[in-house]
Amino acid sequence: MKALLVLGLLLLSVTVQGKKFERCEFARTAKKFGMAGFKGISLANWVCLVQWESDYNTKATNYNPGDKSTDYGIFQINSHYWCNDGKTPGAVNTCGIPCSVLLQDDLTPAVKCAKKIVSSQGIRAWVAWKTHCQNKDVSQYVRGCGV
Numbered sequence: 276m277k278a279l280l281v282l283g284l285l286l287l288s289v290t291v292q293g294k295k296f297e298r299c300e301f302a303r304t305a306k307k308f309g310m311a312g313f314k315g316i317s318l319a320n321w322v323c324l325v326q327w328e329s330d331y332n333t334k335a336t337n338y339n340p341g342d343k344s345t346d347y348g349i350f351q352i353n354s355h356y357w358c359n360d361g362k363t364p365g366a367v368n369t370c371g372i373p374c375s376v377l378l379q380d381d382l383t384p385a386v387k388c389a390k391k392i393v394s395s396q397g398i399r400a401w402v403a404w405k406t407h408c409q410n411k412d413v414s415q416y417v418r419g420c421g422v
Contacts, residue, residue, distance in 0.1 A: 293334025294380040296349070298322065299420035301331050306422050308386045314393050322416035323408035324401050325349055333385075334378050348377030350389045351401070357388055369395070 296304065302322050305311070311318035328351040329335035337346040344355035344363045352370070354363040360374035370388035377385050392400050399405055 293332060293378060295333075296331035298326065298331065298416065299422075301325060301349075302417050302420040302422050304382060305386075308382065310386065310390075311422070313390060314397070316393065316398050317413070318422055319413040319415075319417045320398060320404070320408055323411075323413045324398065324404040326416065327403035327407040328401060333380050333382070336378070345374070347374045348385050349382065350377070350385055350392075351403070352377050352385065352388050352392070357392060 302318060305321050305325075306318055310316070310321045325331055328346075329349045331349065333349050335346075335348060335351060337351060339345065339353075339355075342355055342363075344353050344366075345360055346353050347358060347360070352358055352374070354360040354366055354374050356367050357370045358372050358374035358377060359366055359368040370384075370391055372384055372388060377388065379385075399409070
């Protein structure tokens, strides 16, 4: 019984932590999702963006007290504009998804929404990209990844 309890706690901790990608693992995954060159954005720019937004963590969240919104998941997609978390005042939900799906280890809904954001606003929609990646040599983010 004690072993089952320990196993259950271990499984719970994995569930709560989510998937934290390694840099090259994320680069390969993003490439498989067709992000390399999407709307002219290099794979290195996507990897840089995700490094600075979530540190490659699918379960990352960040509350924004100013507009009472929350950023969700590996791309830190905002609940005011792009998804519905059921608690953000005046939410628009442009991606037509619950924010909770952005916290899943399966990146399919997160990638689809990120592409919608880029199609609408460009990669400049992400402040972290503007601060840490724009006009910088981002080749280091995919170096040694075989992509």
